């Protein structure tokens with residue numbers, strides 16, 4: 634039997650059912666030959682909140698547009714929900730909610746009427762159940778009370794939530810959000826982050842791009858880091874910080890104690906190096922055991938307690954994604970431009 638092709642997307646067999654997005658060598662050169670995306674291999678696990686991180690101009694939007702079948706790649710391939718894009722757009726896109734470059738809203742229509750228009754544009758949406766769908770989506774994003782207000786009176790955050798409501802009119806397996814908090818004030822950002830967490834808890838995979846490191850750290854389980862069109866690294870957020878800790882130090886330990894001198898002695902005995910004391914706070918580099926794995930901080934805590942050191946607070950500091958970026962590219966994470 635011939636293998637399934639883009640012309641026969643209905644029979645396409647997912648290459649990896651656990652990945653909702655998978656790209657191989659995905660490349661886009663715009664006219665003039667500039668490589669916006671350069672041989673990208675991306676694997677987005679089902680159920681993840683996947684952060685697509687990179688400075689402005691690193692190729693995030695171009696990638697998303699290829700994933701959504703809006704532009705053709707120059708080379709390589711992309712599969713979304715196990716099917717090839719853009720070939721299987723008609724089968725794939727109904728299961729994907731997308732918010733790219735802000736929602737196109739009519740200011741003179743209410744939030745509810747804007748959603749009715751979006752719903753009416755969907756040929757698969759049954760008009761008899763439209764109001765139900767629209768109200769459910771408005772409630773989902775917390776706009777129930779503001780549904781009758783004209784969209785032009787909405788704050789930017791409310792507009793963005795209305796765009797999300799439009800993406801949620803139908804049940805979705807995957808949500809693709811391009812810089813969903815761009816331009817929002819801190820309150821608006823918090824609202825979107827909370828919503829993303831809730832949607833993920835409901836089982837939707839969320840793929841979101843951002844140039845904000847702390848945003849990715851706060852909401853994402855996984856991340857891919859882009860620079861100049863290339864994938865620098867991808868994995869769980871914890872794995873990414875571990876890559877830096879493994880090659881630099883092995884993470885910093887911080888102990889708050891009324892017995893800093895005793896704590897210093899015990900930590901030294903257990904291989905902690907570069908110990909610094911500032912008042913009741915003792916910090917040091919975690920030791921690297923011979924097998925190369927970082928020490929288990931809990932063992933150090935137990936050793937302190939055994940030695941009679943009173944421990945008020947104990948923690949191991951993770952490397953930030955910014956550390957990861959700087960470590961892997963040798964550049965600062967410059968969001969300007």
Ligand SMILES: Nc1ncnc2c1ncn2[C@@H]1O[C@H](COP(=O)(O)OP(=O)(O)OP(=O)(O)O)[C@@H](O)[C@H]1O
Pocket residue numbers: 663664668669687688689690691692693694695696844970
């Ligand atoms: N239509 C286009 N024609 C030519 N070059 C383009 C086009 N769109 C994007 N580029 C270029 O491709 C590169 C990647 O842009 P892209 O918008 O994908 O990056 P991004 O990471 O999404 O950044 P931003 O957050 O600023 O949108 C940039 O150098 C950009 O100038």
